[in-house]
Amino acid sequence: MAPLLEVRGLEAQYGWTKVLHGLTFSVEEGGITTILGANGAGKTTTLRAVCGMVRTRGEVTFDGRPIAGRATEDLVRLGIAHVPEGRGTFVNLTVEENLRLGAYARGGAGLGDDMARVFQYFPVLMERRRQTAGTLSGGEQQMLAVARGLMARPRLLLLDEPSLGLAPLVVREIFRIVRTINREQRVSVLLVEQNASLALRLASHAYLIETGRVVMSGPAAELRENETVRRAYLGY
C-alpha cells in the first residue's frame, strides 16, 4: 500500500539558516509514525515544513497528491490536522469555541456529533466546555489541542510534542487516547517527540533525526532495541 504522506529531500530554512538537509520519510495509512530527536534536531520544523509554515524545498505528497508549497490554510481541507508545538490554543475563547474552530474548514456540518465524539475521548473537556481555554491546566489544554485537530475529521494528525511540560501520568493518558483514536477513527498519526521511550511504545514506525537529517529508521520495536538509541535517547 502506498504511504499516506510521503516526504522526499525536504529542506527548510529560517532566514539564512538551513535547518533541514534533505529529509526523507513516510507515514503509512492507519499507522502511527514517530520522529524522534533531541532539542534543535529539526522535529518541529519538519512538521511546519509539511504544513507550509516555513520556506521549504523538496517533495511532499499526501494521498498521492503533491502538496509542497500549498498554503497552510488549505492543508486542513485536504485532511491534515496539525496540533502545533505549544498547543496553539485560543486562550481567550471557550473550549467549545476552540472546538468549533477546529471544524471551521469543513463548514461545520455534523458539528454536534463530532463534538459529542470528541467529548467521549476527553470527558474533562465536556465539563469545561464553557470555560475559556486559558483557564485549563496544561494537560487539559493539550487534550483540547488534540480534540480541536480531530474536529477537522482529518486523515492525518500531526502531533508536535504533546508531552511538553506535562506530568508523566498526564502524558501517558494522552498517549493512550491517541492510540484509541488511531484505532477507532482510522486516523493516521505523525508524532514528533523528545520523549523517546513513550513514543517508541506508541508508534509502529520510527525515524531518528539529528541536525536535520534522518540518521536511523525502522520499525519502532527495532529502534527500541538498538544500542545507540537506547543509550542516547532512552537513557538506560
Place this chain on the structure above:
Amino acid sequence: MDILLQQIVSGLATGGIYGSVALALVMIYEATDIVNFAQGQMAVVSTYIAWSLLNAGVPYWAAFVATLAVSFVGGLLLERIVIRPVEGAPVLTVVIVCIGLLVIFNSALGWVYSYIQKPFPSPFPDRPLRVGNVYFGAHDIGALAVTILVLIALYCFFQFTTLGLAMRAAAQNPTSSRLCGIRVGWMLAIGWGLASLIGAVAGMMVAPIVTLDPNMMAGILIYAFASATLGGFTSPGGAVLGGLIVGVIENLVGTYVHFIGTELKLTVALAMILIVLLVRPSGLFGRTAVHRV
C-alpha cells in the same frame, strides 16, 4: 437638575459616537496592532457619500444602508490594496501610511466638495422629546439608539456567528487560525470593512450636530483616542464605555466649568488621555501587555 439631565443625555449621544469610532480603532488595533489614524477621515468620506446620495434624492434610510455597504467594501479594499503590502512592516511605516491616507482623503474631499460646511440632515424629527419637564433633543436620542443598535448587532455577529468567531480567532492567534483553515488575511480585511462601516454610522450621526466638512472628524478622532485610552486599547467594550464617559464628562465640563466652555472642550479630551496614561496606562478594562524578551 433638568439641565444636568439634558446635558448627560446629549453627552451620551456624542459619547456613543466617540465610542463607535474608538471601537473601530480598537478592532483594528486588536487584530493587527495598527492604530489607524485615518479612521476618522474614512468616516468623513462615508458621510460625504451619504450626502451625495441624499442630494440625489435618495430617501434617508436607503442612503444610510447604501453608505454602510459602500463603506464596508471600501474599508475591505483599502486593507487589501494599501495596508496589506505594509503588513509586518515597522510601526512607523504603517503609521505614516495611515497618516498619508488621512491627508489624501482630506484633500480629495476638499477638492471634490470644497471646504465649505454643508448642513447634513437628521432622520429624526426637529421637535424635542418631552419627558416630564425635561426636553431632550430628538437627534440625541435617535443617534444614541442607532449607535446602540449597531453595537448590539456587532456583538451578536462576533459572538454568535462562525465568521465572527473566526475573526476573533484570527486576531488572537493567526498561526493556529491558519491551521484551522481560516484565511487570516481576509479576516483582517473584513475587520477593516466593519471598522469602516462603524465609522460611517458615527459620521452620519454626528454630521447633523457639527455640520459636514472635510475636517469634521479631526476633533472627534481625538475624543475617540481619549475613549479608547480610557477604556483600554485592548478592550472593545471598554472603548465604547470609555466613549460614553468621555462624552458625558466633556459636556458637563463644558456646561458647568465656565472658563472651559465650548472652546476648550478638546483640551479636556487631551487632558484625559494624559491622566489615563499616567495613572493607568492599560485603561479601565485593558490588559497589560506582557512581552517576552
